[in-house]
């Protein structure tokens with residue numbers, strides 16, 4: 001590459017500024033009366049279906065592994081009966097939302113930015129624009145709303161799978177009835193565990209869609225640009241997911257929900 | 259030679275539908291347009307000629323405000339394009355068809371969905387049956403009725419161009435901006451496209467700006483030719499005037515056409 005590459009701090013500022021503008025543009029258009037329902041539904045179905053298998057398998061393995069691995073430690077403290085509660089709380093509050101969001105960042109955000117990026121470089125977005133359809137509303141607003149909805153739904157589903165997997169893990173050592181296990185889990189889970197996790201997932205979903213679309217819409221000319229955008233969409237949205245996670249734990253702590 | 263297609267003579271009291279004044283556009287240090295003027299009258303075809311990279315595509319992108327010029331004025335159908343709000347701009351864009359040099363078909367949609375896409379904004383005005391009829395009519399006009407269910411990736415370059423043409427014309431725009439409609443096509447298909455452009459001009463009184471290097475277009479379709487050189491309008495005239503010109507730059511273009 002010729003020329004001096006811009007310094008990381010400059011890159012950070014430009015990207016952050018661009019992303020903030022993009023997000024405010026989203027809110028400027030998000031509640032427009034002419035909402036593209038068909039595209040929204042198509043995106044939701046596609047994104048939900050596309051990520052479901054991976055999310056489900058990961059949640060199952062996480063639930064099972066955490067259960068099997070935690071048992072000896074808890075047994076050493078004579079707290080083996082706490083196992084269902086401990087696994088359920090750590091799954092629902094932290095592991096499932098973050099892992100699901102990261103999977104979606106890898107699958108949905110990269111896919112979106114690659115799709116929109118190649119539409120950009122082949123002038124399809126321009127073509128939409130000149131046919132009198134606002135491409136931002138048609139492509140970005142629908143996609144961002146769809147991930148904002150689908151990621152929390154996937155999280156709820158994955159919570160269920162992880163808890164069931166934990167029961168499977170319990171049974172590997174000694175049989176436990178599903179009824180008993182279920183009661184232990186639901187007795188331990190408070191609204192203060194479930195609600196913050198869900199709200200956090202909504203933000204995760206928003207970030208996945210917004211970053212995917214932002215990187216797609218700002219793709220530089222050429223196929224190389226498409227690849228780089230997809231890559232950056234994954235890296236930046238994963239990073240934002242962790243930052244939101246960090247903020248969320250501070251906020252719930254301040255509210256006395258921890 | 260009996261030529262089946264000749265440009266329709268523009269109707270007499272000439273109504274100006276598009277006017278560019280002192281158009282300027284720069285990308286950084288690259289001053290692509292440096293004060294370009296052009297008028298287009300109703301029912302007329304103007305061909306824009308220019309070397310590769312001279313800014314022809316950029317020029318017509320300014321007209322639909324895909325690019326924002328850095329100076330000058332653009333008036334289309336009596337409206338100041340550069341001052342329009344988003345809603346009015348979208349309204350105007352429906353009346354101005356744009357054929358992309360790259361075809362720019364939506365590759366996640368079938369041919370039929372591509373053609374229906376511009377109709378969406380008029381969904382309430384056009385019933386499903388009418389939309390169907392329009393799609394059929396346009397596909398027939400470009401001779402590709404059998405490709406309805408295909409995806410753009412299943413079409414050849416020339417077929418893509420014809421579908422893009424059908425998509426551009428489906429809203430029966432008053433003005434059409436063609437970016438190299440015949441480039442890369444075989445001479446027969448090229449000529450068919452020229453005839454389609456002419457038919458449109460005659461039937462609907464469409465006015466067009468046609469960017470092209472094609473002799474067929476110059477001879478058969480263009481009422482007037484404008485030569486873009488170094489960001490300005492270097493010369494303007496009819497095909498015959500250009501043919502007869504002694505100017506070395508103009509001659510160069512006609513030698514290679």
Ligand SMILES: Nc1ncnc2c1ncn2[C@@H]1O[C@H](COP(=O)(O)OP(=O)(O)OP(=O)(O)O)[C@@H](O)[C@H]1O
Nearest residue numbers: 285288290308309310311312313314315316317359
């Ligand atoms: N988006 C852009 N950003 C920066 N420079 C651009 C952009 N689009 C075009 N240019 C520059 O503007 C100039 C004119 O480009 P344009 O595409 O209008 O050429 P053209 O006359 O259509 O050429 P061709 O006949 O090859 O299609 C070129 O120098 C090109 O590098």
Ligand SMILES: [Mg+2]
Nearest residue numbers: 314315359437
């Ligand atoms: Mg061009």
